Amino acid sequence: xxxxxxxxxxxxxxxxxxxxxxVSLCVESxxxxxxxxxxxxxxxxxxxxxxxxxSRSGGEVKLFGRAMPxxxxxxxxxxxxxxxxxxxxxxxxxxxVTAAFRRFYSNWNDKKYRELLSRFQLDEGKRIxxxxxxxxxxxxxxxxxxxxxxxLVLDEPxxxxxxxxxDEIMDIFRDFVSDGExxxxxxxxxxxxxDKCADHIVYIKDGEIVMSGDREQVTGAYRLVQGGLxxxxxxxxxxxxxxxxxxxxxxxxxxxxxxxLADGLQTAKADIESIMIYTEKYEHAxx
Amino acid sequence: MSFINIKNLIKKDLALLxxxxxxxxxxxxxxxxxxxxxxxxxxxxxxxxxxxxIFTLDLxxxxxxxxxxxxxxxxxxxxxxxxxxxxxxxxxxxxTIPFAFLAGGLHARIGxxxxxxxxxxITLYSICLLGYAxxxxxxxxxxxxxxxxxxxxxxxxxxxxxxxSLGLENLVCRPQGGGLTLNGTGQAELLAQLPFLAGAAAxxxxxxxxxxxxxxxxxxxxxx
Numbered sequence: 001x002x003x004x005x006x007x008x009x010x011x012x013x014x015x016x017x018x019x020x021x022x023v024s025l026c027v028e029s030x031x032x033x034x035x036x037x038x039x040x041x042x043x044x045x046x047x048x049x050x051x052x053x054x055s056r057s058g059g060e061v062k063l064f065g066r067a068m069p070x071x072x073x074x075x076x077x078x079x080x081x082x083x084x085x086x087x088x089x090x091x092x093x094x095x096x097v098t099a100a101f102r103r104f105y106s107n108w109n110d111k112k113y114r115e116l117l118s119r120f121q122l123d124e125g126k127r128i129x130x131x132x133x134x135x136x137x138x139x140x141x142x143x144x145x146x147x148x149x150x151x152l153v154l155d156e157p158x159x160x161x162x163x164x165x166x167d168e169i170m171d172i173f174r175d176f177v178s179d180g181e182x183x184x185x186x187x188x189x190x191x192x193x194x195d196k197c198a199d200h201i202v203y204i205k206d207g208e209i210v211m212s213g214d215r216e217q218v219t220g221a222y223r224l225v226q227g228g229l230x231x232x233x234x235x236x237x238x239x240x241x242x243x244x245x246x247x248x249x250x251x252x253x254x255x256x257x258x259x260x261l262a263d264g265l266q267t268a269k270a271d272i273e274s275i276m277i278y279t280e281k282y283e284h285a286x287x
Numbered sequence: 288m289s290f291i292n293i294k295n296l297i298k299k300d301l302a303l304l305x306x307x308x309x310x311x312x313x314x315x316x317x318x319x320x321x322x323x324x325x326x327x328x329x330x331x332x333x334x335x336x337x338x339x340x341i342f343t344l345d346l347x348x349x350x351x352x353x354x355x356x357x358x359x360x361x362x363x364x365x366x367x368x369x370x371x372x373x374x375x376x377x378x379x380x381x382x383t384i385p386f387a388f389l390a391g392g393l394h395a396r397i398g399x400x401x402x403x404x405x406x407x408x409i410t411l412y413s414i415c416l417l418g419y420a421x422x423x424x425x426x427x428x429x430x431x432x433x434x435x436x437x438x439x440x441x442x443x444x445x446x447x448x449x450x451x452s453l454g455l456e457n458l459v460c461r462p463q464g465g466g467l468t469l470n471g472t473g474q475a476e477l478l479a480q481l482p483f484l485a486g487a488a489a490x491x492x493x494x495x496x497x498x499x500x501x502x503x504x505x506x507x508x509x510x511x
Contacts, residue, residue: 053355053511073289076358088353089303100299104292104357 001028004064004151004183010049011058020045021208022059027151027200030180032173034198034215035187036272038280042207043187044083047155051081064150077105080144082154085136090129094122094139105147113146134165141172152176154186158193166190170197191272201272205280215272222275226251227265236261242278253278288366292359296367297374299354304344309337309375313382320383320390323397326404328452331415334379335422335448338372339441342430346437355511365502369427373495376419380412387411391472405456409480410469413487414455418448420494427498431506 005027013019020042027033037043048054050061052069061068063075089097102108117124120138122131131139137157144152152173158166173184174197188194194201194215201218203211211218225240228249237243239261240252253270254262270278312333319330345351354364391407394400405411422444429440459469468479 048511051356053352055508055510073292073358073360076356081356083352083356087349089348089350092303092348096302100302101357103295103298104359 001030003027003062004029005050005185006062007046007050007059008061009059010046010056010061012045012049012054012056018042019207020049020056021206023204023207023209024059025185025202025209025212027183027185029183030177031199032177032184032186032197033200033202034191034194034272035185035202035204036189036191036194036276037187037204038276039189041204043204044155045207046204047153047185047187051076051079051153077107077147078150080141080147080149080152082137082140082144082152082157084156084159085133086128086131086140086143087136088128091127093125093127094131095124097128098124098143101143102146107148109146109148112148113142116142116145133160134162134168137161137165137169138172141169145176150182152182152184152186154184156188157186158188158190166193167196173197191276194272203276203279210279211275219270219272219275221256222270223254223256223259223262224251224268224270224274224278225254225259225262225265226268227262231265233261242281244278244281288360288363292363293367293370296354296357296359296364297371300341300368300371303348304341304350305371305375306337306340306344308340309334312337313379316379317383317386320386320407321393323394324401324403326453326456327401327407327411328404328415328418328448328456331379331383331418331452332445332448334375335419335441335445338375338422338426339437339445341368341371342426342437342441345430351431351509352511361506362503365427365431365506366499368430369423369495369499369502372423372427376416376423380415395472404453405459405470406472408470408472409477409484410459411456413480413484414452414459416484416487416491417455418452420491421447421451424494424498424501428501428505431502431509 003026005025007026008024010020010023023042023046025033025035025046035043035046045054049056050068052072063071064078066075068075098113102110102113120135120142122135122139122142128136128139140157158169161169170193173186176182177184198215200213201211201215202209222241225236226249229245232250239258240254243250243252253275259267315333316330319325320327355361387407394407400406425444425447426437426440430437468476469483471477471480
């Protein structure tokens with residue numbers, strides 16, 4: 001599948017010590033790519049660098065095969081961006097904001113915009129601050145979808161939303177990519193959203209990509225192992241990526257290829273959330 | 288740079304960031320020309336508060352982030368904002384011109400020169416242009432640098448406007464400072480003030496060009 005977004009070896013250092021360490025990721029056409037990591041792991045910074053909102057000290061970014069920021073204007077015409085909800089121009093009415101923004105997109109489709117407003121039950125006469133968190137996300141999506149964006153870049157769009165609203169947003173995402181020509185890159189720490197719709201997963205930890213690939217591949221490469229403390233041999237302990245011990249036993253994350261070390265123990269499929277938790281929280285098992 | 292993008296960005300600024308008090312400030316400056324005894328440049332000061340409001344609303348509404356996501360170049364964003372500010376300043380001057388004729392005629396009929404400062408003439412407008420240029424070069428680049436410390440910069444910019452305009456007004460009112468010509472309201476004196484206006488306009492354009500260059504450089508390297 002053709003690549004819509006390619007970021008290679010992005011490097012960026014901050015005075016406080018945090019840095020993006022050679023971050024690479026790509027988004028393929030027709031796919032939903034989930035960008036996961038803890039708060040402060042570097043998700044928003046990476047997205048900002050990709051979009052040219054933040055400078056980088058190394059690496060390259062290509063959108064639709066064109067280099068950024070050299071082709072910033074052409075690239076941004078085909079992108080819809082949602083950072084959180086729509087937190088801009090809070091005291092302004094939706095119709096005022098839309099009127100100001102639509103001028104920048106030659107391919108703005110007003111009929112589609114009206115349809116989306118109706119579908120999302122958005123009232124144009126309302127002010128931004130009068131919208132709920134879910135409605136703000138929907139308004140941002142309506143703006144992005146009305147100029148026929150080929151790529152949606154979303155930074156934690158479902159944070160703070162109730163489960164029903166999140167599920168609704170996921171439906172919109174799946175609908176958006178259904179023609180196979182449009183893609184979504186969205187960052188989140190709500191991993192259950194990714195279980196529902198992501199095709200690919202990119203996992204960033206402390207400014208470094210630690211996992212990247214097809215969702216099934218990523219989750220299929222790990223298993224959760226459970227057993228009594230007496231079953232925790234030194235070799236198994238060494239092989240566990242993360243381990244949670246209680247007085248009654250242990251649960252740990254292990255790679256599929258090291259599963260033979262857990263013969264006779266209870267194992268289960270690992271989901272994205274458990275991979276993330278065991279990698280982040282209980283990672284020191286090997287030390 | 289695209290003319291259409293700049294036009295659209297100016298429209299966006301006017302629709303989303305311009306506070307309605309700007310129109311009150313326009314009217315205020317016109318009304319203040321009729322005060323018999325008053326330091327004239329003060330009436331033209333208030334529009335600077337309206338301009339400051341644009342930058343504070345920019346902060347409040349996260350306009351720099353929203354604009355950064357639009358398909359425009361960063362330099363276009365800076366130029367459009369500068370042009371918005373310049374348009375408001377020039378509009379402020381333009382709006383008062385008919386009232387300047389009226390007020391000038393009224394003061395002449397009463398037969399009273401302004402004891403608190405200079406008279407209403409072309410020099411007054413030239414001085415305001417110089418004050419606005421100083422305000423712009425202090426405030427606008429700062430708005431695109433780092434943490435957007437707009438309140439402090441606006442305060443310093445307003446001080447600069449006050450110092451330049453009131454300083455020059457003081458100079459103009461003295462006979463040895465060219466006051467007889469520059470503070471006059473007769474036809475010959477007004478004609479003689481035109482070169483001063485041309486010079487002030489040239490300085491205004493040059494300073495705003497420098498403002499654009501500095502602000503663009505800041506914005507290119509800014510973390511939005």
